[in-house]
Amino acid sequence: MTTEALIIRENNNIGEADRFVTALTRDIGIIRASVRGARNLKNRNSTATQLLSYSRLTLHRGRDKYIVETAQPISVFFELRSDIVKLSLAQYFCELAGVLAPQEEPAEDFLRLMLNSLHFLAENQRDPHLIKAVLELRMLGLAGFMPDLMACSMCGAFESDSMWFSMREGSLICRECSPQQPVRGGCRITPNVLAAMRHINFSEFEKCFSFTMSDDGIRMLSKQTEAFMQTQLGRSFKTLDFYHSIQKE
Numbered sequence: 001m002t003t004e005a006l007i008i009r010e011n012n013n014i015g016e017a018d019r020f021v022t023a024l025t026r027d028i029g030i031i032r033a034s035v036r037g038a039r040n041l042k043n044r045n046s047t048a049t050q051l052l053s054y055s056r057l058t059l060h061r062g063r064d065k066y067i068v069e070t071a072q073p074i075s076v077f078f079e080l081r082s083d084i085v086k087l088s089l090a091q092y093f094c095e096l097a098g099v100l101a102p103q104e105e106p107a108e109d110f111l112r113l114m115l116n117s118l119h120f121l122a123e124n125q126r127d128p129h130l131i132k133a134v135l136e137l138r139m140l141g142l143a144g145f146m147p148d149l150m151a152c153s154m155c156g157a158f159e160s161d162s163m164w165f166s167m168r169e170g171s172l173i174c175r176e177c178s179p180q181q182p183v184r185g186g187c188r189i190t191p192n193v194l195a196a197m198r199h200i201n202f203s204e205f206e207k208c209f210s211f212t213m214s215d216d217g218i219r220m221l222s223k224q225t226e227a228f229m230q231t232q233l234g235r236s237f238k239t240l241d242f243y244h245s246i247q248k249e
Ligand SMILES: [Zn+2]
Pocket: 152, 153, 154, 155, 156, 157, 173, 174, 175, 176, 177, 178
């Protein structure tokens, strides 16, 4: 079969000529595959199967993994490799996709979200914190973890000076219904951050990266989407920790 894929992980074992990759494919989601001879830089499949390469792969199914027969690069995000902060953020996106995207099922929406995020990141077209927030929240939604951000879960109010957002339940409670922090937990969420999260969740895909906020607002948004991701998945990611450790705040 032939499918388009983004290489989200690359394992090169010392002394072996083959490259082992994890790829997010359009037609069959996440796959593990080996690429014959790709460690040899002269091999025509080499560039197209490096981390962050978006390529057209011809595959066949081996006994326990796929074999890449040919790989043609469509776009290679080279710009990301020269900037350690951007590269680490891109690797976190890849790690998150590896956990959230399906296997043996089409994953076109996941792939499109990844490609758009990497493109904006490479081209400096959006604040990296904004890209991160959109990718986290939108990808969680695709994977079935979409929070209920329509209205207060008790009275149905759409607006409030500030709402409580329960990371665990993914729901809102307004300040009128619960002046104090609700028993079932929740953190304060400002109207701006809530508006941005609603935009990310409910807008058409083409528009989900298109909104503006103050720098402080974007950072707060990114903290909230990250905390929501960690609460829902019950874990963090090494690549995310690394990204935070090298960021210039
Ligand atoms: Zn309410």
